[in-house]
Amino acid sequence: MSDAEFKPTPGETDGPVPKAVVSRLSLYLRQLQQGLLGGQTTISSKELGRLLGFTDAQVRKDLAYFGHFGYPGIGYKCEELISAVKRILGTDQTWPVALVGLGNLGRALIGYKGFAQRGFTIVAAFDNDPGVVAAGPIDGLPLYHLDNLPEVARQNRIRLGMIAVPGPAAQSVADRLVAVGVEGILNFAPVTIKLPEGVSQVGVDLAIELEQLTFSVVNRGATT
Amino acid sequence: MSDAEFKPTPGETDGPVPKAVVSRLSLYLRQLQQGLLGGQTTISSKELGRLLGFTDAQVRKDLAYFGHFGYPGIGYKCEELISAVKRILGTDQTWPVALVGLGNLGRALIGYKGFAQRGFTIVAAFDNDPGVVAAGPIDGLPLYHLDNLPEVARQNRIRLGMIAVPGPAAQSVADRLVAVGVEGILNFAPVTIKLPEGVSQVGVDLAIELEQLTFSVVNRGATT
DNA sequence: TAGATTGTTAATCGATTAACAATC
DNA sequence: TAGATTGTTAATCGATTAACAATC
The missing domain is CATH 1.10.10.10 (Winged helix-like DNA-binding domain superfamily/Winged helix DNA-binding domain)
Incomplete structure:
Protein backbone atom coordinates (compact mmCIF):
# COMPACT_ATOMS: atom_id res chain seq x y z
CA MET A 1 0.00 0.00 0.00
CA ILE A 88 -6.78 4.09 9.85
CA LEU A 89 -7.74 2.79 13.27
CA GLY A 90 -4.16 3.00 14.48
CA THR A 91 -3.85 -0.73 15.14
CA ASP A 92 -1.20 -1.45 12.54
CA GLN A 93 1.10 -1.24 15.55
CA THR A 94 0.74 -2.94 18.93
CA TRP A 95 -0.35 -0.72 21.80
CA PRO A 96 0.81 -1.28 25.37
CA VAL A 97 -2.13 -0.94 27.76
CA ALA A 98 -2.33 -0.48 31.54
CA LEU A 99 -5.05 -2.23 33.49
CA VAL A 100 -6.27 -0.92 36.82
CA GLY A 101 -8.37 -3.18 39.02
CA LEU A 102 -7.71 -6.85 39.71
CA GLY A 103 -11.16 -8.10 40.62
CA ASN A 104 -13.04 -10.67 38.58
CA LEU A 105 -13.34 -8.45 35.56
CA GLY A 106 -9.73 -7.28 35.63
CA ARG A 107 -8.50 -10.86 35.76
CA ALA A 108 -10.74 -11.81 32.86
CA LEU A 109 -9.30 -8.95 30.84
CA ILE A 110 -5.79 -10.22 31.56
CA GLY A 111 -6.76 -13.63 30.23
CA TYR A 112 -8.62 -12.30 27.21
CA LYS A 113 -7.04 -13.65 24.04
CA GLY A 114 -8.77 -11.27 21.69
CA PHE A 115 -6.66 -8.24 22.59
CA ALA A 116 -3.37 -9.58 21.26
CA GLN A 117 -4.98 -10.53 17.97
CA ARG A 118 -6.09 -6.96 17.42
CA GLY A 119 -3.00 -5.07 18.44
CA PHE A 120 -3.20 -4.61 22.18
CA THR A 121 -1.03 -5.96 24.99
CA ILE A 122 -1.67 -5.43 28.66
CA VAL A 123 1.83 -4.72 29.90
CA ALA A 124 1.13 -3.87 33.53
CA ALA A 125 -1.74 -4.28 35.97
CA PHE A 126 -2.43 -2.25 39.09
CA ASP A 127 -4.49 -2.56 42.23
CA ASN A 128 -4.57 -0.68 45.48
CA ASP A 129 -4.75 -3.82 47.62
CA PRO A 130 -1.18 -4.76 48.60
CA GLY A 131 -2.27 -8.34 49.21
CA VAL A 132 -3.47 -8.74 45.65
CA VAL A 133 -0.26 -7.25 44.32
CA ALA A 134 1.92 -9.39 46.58
CA ALA A 135 0.25 -12.54 45.26
CA GLY A 136 2.45 -11.93 42.27
CA PRO A 137 2.24 -12.07 38.49
CA ILE A 138 -0.89 -13.41 36.75
CA ASP A 139 -0.18 -15.27 33.52
CA GLY A 140 3.28 -13.74 33.64
CA LEU A 141 1.90 -10.22 33.86
CA PRO A 142 3.57 -8.11 36.55
CA LEU A 143 1.27 -6.58 39.17
CA TYR A 144 1.94 -3.26 40.84
CA HIS A 145 0.46 -1.15 43.54
CA LEU A 146 -1.40 1.82 42.11
CA ASP A 147 1.15 4.09 43.76
CA ASN A 148 3.72 2.80 41.30
CA LEU A 149 1.68 3.88 38.31
CA PRO A 150 3.88 6.90 37.46
CA GLU A 151 7.15 4.98 37.01
CA VAL A 152 5.63 1.97 35.35
CA ALA A 153 3.46 3.94 32.96
CA ARG A 154 6.35 6.08 31.84
CA GLN A 155 8.76 3.19 31.48
CA ASN A 156 6.27 1.42 29.24
CA ARG A 157 5.21 4.50 27.28
CA ILE A 158 1.61 3.72 28.13
CA ARG A 159 -1.02 5.81 26.35
CA LEU A 160 -4.09 3.61 26.91
CA GLY A 161 -5.65 2.48 30.18
CA MET A 162 -8.49 0.21 31.20
CA ILE A 163 -10.41 0.83 34.41
CA ALA A 164 -11.96 -2.24 36.05
CA VAL A 165 -12.48 -0.96 39.59
CA PRO A 166 -15.70 -0.44 41.54
CA GLY A 167 -17.74 2.61 40.55
CA PRO A 168 -16.80 4.81 43.49
CA ALA A 169 -13.08 4.42 42.77
CA ALA A 170 -13.27 5.06 39.04
CA GLN A 171 -12.97 8.84 38.90
CA SER A 172 -9.95 8.91 41.15
CA VAL A 173 -8.25 6.18 39.11
CA ALA A 174 -9.04 8.07 35.92
CA ASP A 175 -7.47 11.20 37.35
CA ARG A 176 -4.32 9.29 38.19
CA LEU A 177 -4.13 7.78 34.73
CA VAL A 178 -4.51 11.20 33.16
CA ALA A 179 -1.84 12.57 35.47
CA VAL A 180 0.70 10.10 34.11
CA GLY A 181 -0.07 10.98 30.51
CA VAL A 182 -2.64 8.38 29.50
CA GLU A 183 -4.58 9.66 26.48
CA GLY A 184 -7.41 7.15 26.24
CA ILE A 185 -9.41 5.26 28.85
CA LEU A 186 -11.64 2.24 28.44
CA ASN A 187 -13.92 2.46 31.46
CA PHE A 188 -15.73 -0.62 32.71
CA ALA A 189 -16.91 1.01 35.93
CA PRO A 190 -20.63 1.80 35.96
CA VAL A 191 -20.25 5.54 36.36
CA THR A 192 -19.68 8.52 34.12
CA ILE A 193 -16.16 9.81 34.52
CA LYS A 194 -15.03 13.32 33.69
CA LEU A 195 -11.84 13.73 31.75
CA PRO A 196 -10.00 16.82 30.54
CA GLU A 197 -10.06 17.87 26.90
CA GLY A 198 -7.62 15.81 24.92
CA VAL A 199 -8.24 12.56 26.75
CA SER A 200 -10.66 10.12 25.11
CA GLN A 201 -12.91 7.69 26.80
CA VAL A 202 -15.03 4.71 25.86
CA GLY A 203 -17.40 3.38 28.47
CA VAL A 204 -18.56 -0.22 28.67
CA ASP A 205 -21.24 -0.91 31.29
CA LEU A 206 -22.15 -4.58 31.21
CA ALA A 207 -25.46 -4.11 33.02
CA ILE A 208 -26.45 -1.36 30.60
CA GLU A 209 -25.82 -3.67 27.68
CA LEU A 210 -28.23 -6.18 29.20
CA GLU A 211 -30.69 -3.39 29.83
CA GLN A 212 -30.63 -2.36 26.17
CA LEU A 213 -31.21 -5.95 25.19
CA THR A 214 -34.13 -6.16 27.58
CA PHE A 215 -35.78 -3.11 26.08
CA SER A 216 -35.66 -4.58 22.62
CA VAL A 217 -37.05 -7.88 23.88
CA VAL A 218 -39.91 -6.18 25.69
CA ASN A 219 -40.61 -3.73 22.89
CA ARG A 220 -40.09 -6.10 20.02
CA GLY A 221 -39.66 -4.11 16.83
CA ALA A 222 -40.24 -0.72 18.38
CA THR A 223 -36.74 0.60 17.75
CA THR A 224 -35.27 2.19 14.64
CA MET B 1 -47.01 6.46 39.50
CA ILE B 88 -39.82 1.56 30.16
CA LEU B 89 -36.65 -0.49 29.91
CA GLY B 90 -38.38 -3.52 31.37
CA THR B 91 -36.11 -3.72 34.41
CA ASP B 92 -38.77 -3.00 37.02
CA GLN B 93 -38.74 -6.78 37.40
CA THR B 94 -35.74 -9.08 37.79
CA TRP B 95 -34.77 -11.12 34.73
CA PRO B 96 -33.27 -14.59 34.99
CA VAL B 97 -30.34 -14.91 32.59
CA ALA B 98 -28.47 -17.93 31.23
CA LEU B 99 -24.73 -17.74 30.75
CA VAL B 100 -22.93 -19.94 28.25
CA GLY B 101 -19.15 -20.23 28.45
CA LEU B 102 -17.12 -20.65 31.62
CA GLY B 103 -13.76 -19.29 30.58
CA ASN B 104 -12.22 -16.20 32.14
CA LEU B 105 -14.89 -13.87 30.89
CA GLY B 106 -17.79 -16.13 31.84
CA ARG B 107 -16.46 -16.44 35.37
CA ALA B 108 -16.05 -12.69 35.62
CA LEU B 109 -19.66 -12.26 34.55
CA ILE B 110 -20.77 -14.64 37.29
CA GLY B 111 -18.94 -12.54 39.84
CA TYR B 112 -20.13 -9.21 38.48
CA LYS B 113 -22.05 -7.34 41.16
CA GLY B 114 -23.57 -4.80 38.82
CA PHE B 115 -26.13 -7.14 37.29
CA ALA B 116 -28.16 -7.73 40.44
CA GLN B 117 -28.35 -4.02 41.13
CA ARG B 118 -29.95 -3.43 37.76
CA GLY B 119 -32.45 -6.26 37.65
CA PHE B 120 -30.57 -9.27 36.28
CA THR B 121 -29.68 -12.59 37.89
CA ILE B 122 -27.62 -15.29 36.27
CA VAL B 123 -29.55 -18.37 37.27
CA ALA B 124 -27.66 -21.04 35.35
CA ALA B 125 -24.32 -21.36 33.60
CA PHE B 126 -23.36 -23.79 30.85
CA ASP B 127 -20.21 -25.12 29.28
CA ASN B 128 -19.48 -27.97 26.94
CA ASP B 129 -16.46 -29.18 28.90
CA PRO B 130 -17.65 -31.87 31.34
CA GLY B 131 -14.61 -31.27 33.52
CA VAL B 132 -15.54 -27.63 34.04
CA VAL B 133 -19.13 -28.56 34.86
CA ALA B 134 -18.07 -31.35 37.24
CA ALA B 135 -15.93 -28.88 39.21
CA GLY B 136 -19.27 -27.78 40.59
CA PRO B 137 -21.06 -24.55 41.45
CA ILE B 138 -19.27 -21.20 41.29
CA ASP B 139 -20.40 -18.71 43.94
CA GLY B 140 -23.37 -20.99 44.51
CA LEU B 141 -24.39 -20.87 40.86
CA PRO B 142 -25.17 -24.31 39.41
CA LEU B 143 -23.20 -25.35 36.34
CA TYR B 144 -24.62 -27.55 33.61
CA HIS B 145 -23.42 -29.20 30.47
CA LEU B 146 -24.70 -27.38 27.39
CA ASP B 147 -26.70 -30.48 26.53
CA ASN B 148 -28.90 -29.77 29.51
CA LEU B 149 -29.83 -26.33 28.23
CA PRO B 150 -33.37 -27.30 27.16
CA GLU B 151 -34.59 -28.51 30.56
CA VAL B 152 -32.83 -25.88 32.59
CA ALA B 153 -33.84 -22.99 30.38
CA ARG B 154 -37.48 -24.02 30.44
CA GLN B 155 -37.55 -24.68 34.17
CA ASN B 156 -36.18 -21.20 34.81
CA ARG B 157 -38.30 -19.44 32.19
CA ILE B 158 -35.14 -17.99 30.69
CA ARG B 159 -35.60 -15.35 28.01
CA LEU B 160 -32.14 -13.75 28.03
CA GLY B 161 -28.78 -15.38 27.36
CA MET B 162 -25.16 -14.28 27.44
CA ILE B 163 -22.59 -15.88 25.18
CA ALA B 164 -19.00 -15.91 26.45
CA VAL B 165 -17.51 -18.67 24.33
CA PRO B 166 -14.72 -18.52 21.72
CA GLY B 167 -15.70 -16.99 18.40
CA PRO B 168 -15.97 -20.21 16.42
CA ALA B 169 -18.48 -21.67 18.88
CA ALA B 170 -20.70 -18.63 19.14
CA GLN B 171 -23.10 -19.19 16.25
CA SER B 172 -23.85 -22.73 17.29
CA VAL B 173 -24.46 -21.67 20.89
CA ALA B 174 -26.73 -18.90 19.66
CA ASP B 175 -28.73 -21.38 17.63
CA ARG B 176 -29.18 -23.59 20.66
CA LEU B 177 -30.30 -20.66 22.80
CA VAL B 178 -32.83 -19.63 20.18
CA ALA B 179 -34.05 -23.22 19.96
CA VAL B 180 -34.98 -23.21 23.64
CA GLY B 181 -36.91 -19.98 23.36
CA VAL B 182 -34.37 -17.34 24.31
CA GLU B 183 -35.48 -13.97 22.95
CA GLY B 184 -32.41 -11.81 23.52
CA ILE B 185 -28.69 -12.54 23.38
CA LEU B 186 -25.80 -10.54 24.76
CA ASN B 187 -22.87 -11.73 22.66
CA PHE B 188 -19.32 -11.30 23.91
CA ALA B 189 -17.78 -13.48 21.21
CA PRO B 190 -15.86 -11.49 18.58
CA VAL B 191 -18.01 -12.57 15.64
CA THR B 192 -21.25 -11.48 14.03
CA ILE B 193 -23.98 -13.97 14.78
CA LYS B 194 -27.10 -14.43 12.72
CA LEU B 195 -30.40 -14.71 14.53
CA PRO B 196 -33.94 -15.19 13.28
CA GLU B 197 -36.45 -12.35 13.24
CA GLY B 198 -37.86 -11.83 16.67
CA VAL B 199 -34.67 -12.50 18.59
CA SER B 200 -32.66 -9.48 19.64
CA GLN B 201 -28.94 -9.23 20.03
CA VAL B 202 -26.44 -6.86 21.53
CA GLY B 203 -22.80 -7.47 20.75
CA VAL B 204 -19.92 -6.46 23.00
CA ASP B 205 -16.47 -6.98 21.54
CA LEU B 206 -13.85 -5.89 24.04
CA ALA B 207 -11.08 -5.56 21.48
CA ILE B 208 -13.30 -3.42 19.28
CA GLU B 209 -13.94 -1.08 22.17
CA LEU B 210 -10.20 -0.61 22.57
CA GLU B 211 -9.90 -0.11 18.83
CA GLN B 212 -12.47 2.68 18.89
CA LEU B 213 -10.60 4.31 21.72
CA THR B 214 -7.36 4.05 19.77
CA PHE B 215 -8.86 5.78 16.76
CA SER B 216 -9.95 8.72 18.83
CA VAL B 217 -6.52 8.94 20.47
CA VAL B 218 -4.73 8.85 17.14
CA ASN B 219 -7.17 11.18 15.42
CA ARG B 220 -7.68 13.56 18.29
CA GLY B 221 -10.75 15.64 17.63
CA ALA B 222 -11.49 14.23 14.21
CA THR B 223 -14.77 12.60 15.14
CA THR B 224 -18.25 14.08 15.37
C1' DT C 1 -17.64 -5.88 -25.51
C1' DA C 2 -20.79 -6.90 -21.48
C1' DG C 3 -21.04 -7.28 -16.66
C1' DA C 4 -19.63 -5.86 -12.33
C1' DT C 5 -18.52 -2.62 -9.10
C1' DT C 6 -16.41 1.52 -7.52
C1' DG C 7 -16.46 6.58 -5.74
C1' DT C 8 -19.32 10.48 -5.56
C1' DT C 9 -23.26 13.56 -6.04
C1' DA C 10 -27.88 14.73 -5.03
C1' DA C 11 -32.07 13.39 -2.70
C1' DT C 12 -34.04 11.51 1.22
C1' DC C 13 -34.52 10.51 5.65
C1' DG C 14 -34.00 10.96 10.58
C1' DA C 15 -32.22 13.02 14.74
C1' DT C 16 -30.91 17.12 17.34
C1' DT C 17 -31.54 21.72 18.76
C1' DA C 18 -33.77 26.20 19.44
C1' DA C 19 -37.62 28.56 20.69
C1' DC C 20 -41.72 29.32 23.22
C1' DA C 21 -46.47 28.89 25.13
C1' DA C 22 -48.14 26.50 29.08
C1' DT C 23 -47.53 25.46 33.79
C1' DC C 24 -46.11 25.38 38.49
C1' DT D 1 -46.23 37.83 40.66
C1' DA D 2 -41.55 36.49 38.90
C1' DG D 3 -38.63 32.78 37.98
C1' DA D 4 -37.99 28.25 36.57
C1' DT D 5 -38.78 24.54 33.77
C1' DT D 6 -41.61 21.47 31.16
C1' DG D 7 -43.48 19.35 26.61
C1' DT D 8 -43.81 20.30 21.88
C1' DT D 9 -43.33 22.48 17.37
C1' DA D 10 -40.57 24.13 13.72
C1' DA D 11 -35.92 24.79 12.04
C1' DT D 12 -31.52 22.98 11.59
C1' DC D 13 -28.28 19.80 11.10
C1' DG D 14 -26.21 15.45 9.88
C1' DA D 15 -26.28 10.76 8.21
C1' DT D 16 -28.02 7.33 4.98
C1' DT D 17 -29.48 5.88 0.59
C1' DA D 18 -30.27 5.96 -4.42
C1' DA D 19 -28.52 6.80 -8.69
C1' DC D 20 -25.04 6.94 -12.08
C1' DA D 21 -20.79 8.14 -14.71
C1' DA D 22 -16.28 6.21 -14.58
C1' DT D 23 -13.54 2.17 -14.53
C1' DC D 24 -11.86 -2.43 -14.84
Missing part, protein backbone atom coordinates in the same frame (compact mmCIF):
# COMPACT_ATOMS: atom_id res chain seq x y z
CA SER A 2 1.40 3.39 -0.88
CA ASP A 3 0.69 6.48 1.14
CA ALA A 4 -0.88 8.04 -1.91
CA GLU A 5 -3.98 5.94 -1.49
CA PHE A 6 -4.73 7.70 1.78
CA LYS A 7 -6.27 11.09 2.09
CA PRO A 8 -3.96 13.61 3.81
CA THR A 9 -5.55 13.37 7.25
CA PRO A 10 -9.07 12.27 7.94
CA GLY A 11 -10.91 15.37 8.99
CA GLU A 12 -8.68 17.98 7.49
CA THR A 13 -10.20 17.85 4.07
CA ASP A 14 -13.66 16.49 4.80
CA GLY A 15 -14.55 17.59 8.28
CA PRO A 16 -14.81 15.24 11.23
CA VAL A 17 -15.57 11.58 10.73
CA PRO A 18 -18.89 10.50 12.31
CA LYS A 19 -18.41 8.16 15.27
CA ALA A 20 -20.81 5.70 13.66
CA VAL A 21 -18.46 5.41 10.69
CA VAL A 22 -15.53 4.52 12.92
CA SER A 23 -17.52 1.87 14.75
CA ARG A 24 -18.52 0.27 11.46
CA LEU A 25 -14.87 0.33 10.41
CA SER A 26 -14.10 -2.05 13.28
CA LEU A 27 -16.87 -4.36 12.15
CA TYR A 28 -15.59 -4.30 8.58
CA LEU A 29 -12.15 -5.20 9.83
CA ARG A 30 -13.41 -8.08 11.92
CA GLN A 31 -15.48 -9.43 9.04
CA LEU A 32 -12.63 -9.05 6.56
CA GLN A 33 -10.28 -10.96 8.82
CA GLN A 34 -12.85 -13.70 9.22
CA GLY A 35 -13.33 -13.83 5.45
CA LEU A 36 -9.60 -13.98 4.86
CA LEU A 37 -9.36 -17.01 7.15
CA GLY A 38 -12.02 -18.62 4.99
CA GLY A 39 -9.82 -18.08 1.96
CA GLN A 40 -11.61 -15.09 0.46
CA THR A 41 -9.26 -12.76 -1.42
CA THR A 42 -11.64 -10.04 -2.63
CA ILE A 43 -15.01 -8.77 -1.44
CA SER A 44 -17.54 -6.29 -2.82
CA SER A 45 -19.22 -3.56 -0.79
CA LYS A 46 -22.47 -5.38 -1.41
CA GLU A 47 -21.24 -8.64 0.12
CA LEU A 48 -19.50 -6.96 3.05
CA GLY A 49 -22.62 -4.97 3.74
CA ARG A 50 -24.84 -8.01 3.53
CA LEU A 51 -22.74 -9.91 6.05
CA LEU A 52 -23.08 -7.09 8.55
CA GLY A 53 -26.54 -5.79 7.75
CA PHE A 54 -25.53 -2.56 6.02
CA THR A 55 -26.21 -1.24 2.53
CA ASP A 56 -23.49 -1.36 -0.10
CA ALA A 57 -23.64 2.41 -0.40
CA GLN A 58 -22.90 2.78 3.27
CA VAL A 59 -19.85 0.55 3.09
CA ARG A 60 -18.44 2.48 0.14
CA LYS A 61 -19.18 5.85 1.69
CA ASP A 62 -17.58 4.88 4.99
CA LEU A 63 -14.39 3.73 3.32
CA ALA A 64 -14.34 6.74 1.03
CA TYR A 65 -13.86 9.00 4.04
CA PHE A 66 -10.33 7.70 4.21
CA GLY A 67 -9.23 7.04 0.66
CA HIS A 68 -9.72 4.97 -2.49
CA PHE A 69 -9.32 1.36 -1.56
CA GLY A 70 -11.50 -0.44 -4.08
CA TYR A 71 -11.22 -1.59 -7.68
CA PRO A 72 -14.23 -0.83 -9.91
CA GLY A 73 -15.61 -4.03 -11.33
CA ILE A 74 -13.69 -6.10 -8.76
CA GLY A 75 -14.38 -4.91 -5.23
CA TYR A 76 -11.85 -4.69 -2.45
CA LYS A 77 -8.80 -6.92 -1.98
CA CYS A 78 -9.17 -8.32 1.52
CA GLU A 79 -5.56 -8.18 2.61
CA GLU A 80 -5.11 -4.68 1.29
CA LEU A 81 -8.27 -3.40 2.90
CA ILE A 82 -7.38 -5.04 6.20
CA SER A 83 -4.04 -3.24 6.22
CA ALA A 84 -5.70 0.02 5.30
CA VAL A 85 -8.37 -0.20 7.99
CA LYS A 86 -5.83 -1.19 10.63
CA ARG A 87 -3.76 1.79 9.70
CA SER B 2 -50.25 5.91 37.68
CA ASP B 3 -50.49 4.16 34.34
CA ALA B 4 -52.01 7.29 32.90
CA GLU B 5 -48.63 8.95 32.79
CA PHE B 6 -47.41 6.44 30.26
CA LYS B 7 -48.21 6.52 26.59
CA PRO B 8 -50.12 3.42 25.43
CA THR B 9 -47.14 1.61 23.95
CA PRO B 10 -43.98 3.25 22.73
CA GLY B 11 -44.03 2.98 19.00
CA GLU B 12 -47.71 2.53 18.45
CA THR B 13 -48.54 6.17 18.55
CA ASP B 14 -45.24 7.76 17.59
CA GLY B 15 -43.42 5.27 15.42
CA PRO B 16 -40.33 3.39 16.49
CA VAL B 17 -38.05 4.78 19.18
CA PRO B 18 -34.52 5.53 17.94
CA LYS B 19 -31.92 3.18 19.39
CA ALA B 20 -29.89 6.18 20.48
CA VAL B 21 -32.78 7.31 22.66
CA VAL B 22 -32.92 3.96 24.43
CA SER B 23 -29.20 3.96 25.08
CA ARG B 24 -29.42 7.42 26.63
CA LEU B 25 -32.30 6.21 28.78
CA SER B 26 -29.91 3.78 30.45
CA LEU B 27 -27.46 6.58 31.11
CA TYR B 28 -30.20 8.76 32.58
CA LEU B 29 -31.20 5.92 34.86
CA ARG B 30 -27.66 5.33 36.03
CA GLN B 31 -27.14 9.02 36.69
CA LEU B 32 -30.48 9.37 38.49
CA GLN B 33 -29.66 6.46 40.78
CA GLN B 34 -26.30 7.99 41.54
CA GLY B 35 -27.92 11.34 42.26
CA LEU B 36 -30.49 9.73 44.51
CA LEU B 37 -27.70 8.14 46.55
CA GLY B 38 -26.26 11.62 46.96
CA GLY B 39 -29.58 12.77 48.38
CA GLN B 40 -30.96 14.59 45.35
CA THR B 41 -34.75 14.46 45.15
CA THR B 42 -35.45 16.42 41.96
CA ILE B 43 -33.41 17.19 38.86
CA SER B 44 -33.95 19.38 35.80
CA SER B 45 -33.36 18.32 32.23
CA LYS B 46 -30.61 20.91 32.11
CA GLU B 47 -28.74 19.42 35.07
CA LEU B 48 -29.20 15.83 33.95
CA GLY B 49 -28.00 16.75 30.50
CA ARG B 50 -25.00 18.61 31.84
CA LEU B 51 -23.90 15.64 33.91
CA LEU B 52 -23.94 13.39 30.86
CA GLY B 53 -22.94 15.82 28.14
CA PHE B 54 -26.32 16.22 26.45
CA THR B 55 -28.51 19.26 25.83
CA ASP B 56 -31.55 19.87 28.00
CA ALA B 57 -33.76 19.66 24.92
CA GLN B 58 -32.46 16.21 24.17
CA VAL B 59 -33.20 14.94 27.65
CA ARG B 60 -36.77 16.26 27.52
CA LYS B 61 -37.37 14.96 24.03
CA ASP B 62 -36.07 11.51 24.89
CA LEU B 63 -38.31 11.22 27.92
CA ALA B 64 -41.29 12.64 26.05
CA TYR B 65 -41.24 9.60 23.76
CA PHE B 66 -42.63 7.64 26.66
CA GLY B 67 -44.86 9.99 28.60
CA HIS B 68 -45.06 13.10 30.75
CA PHE B 69 -42.77 12.64 33.71
CA GLY B 70 -41.74 16.17 34.56
CA TYR B 71 -43.17 19.10 36.50
CA PRO B 72 -42.91 22.50 34.79
CA GLY B 73 -40.99 24.89 37.01
CA ILE B 74 -39.64 22.00 39.10
CA GLY B 75 -38.00 19.38 36.94
CA TYR B 76 -38.25 15.62 37.48
CA LYS B 77 -38.65 13.84 40.80
CA CYS B 78 -35.74 11.41 40.92
CA GLU B 79 -37.51 8.46 42.48
CA GLU B 80 -40.48 8.78 40.18
CA LEU B 81 -38.35 9.09 37.07
CA ILE B 82 -36.23 6.13 38.12
CA SER B 83 -39.33 3.98 38.44
CA ALA B 84 -40.63 5.21 35.11
CA VAL B 85 -37.39 4.57 33.24
CA LYS B 86 -37.01 1.13 34.78
CA ARG B 87 -40.49 0.30 33.68
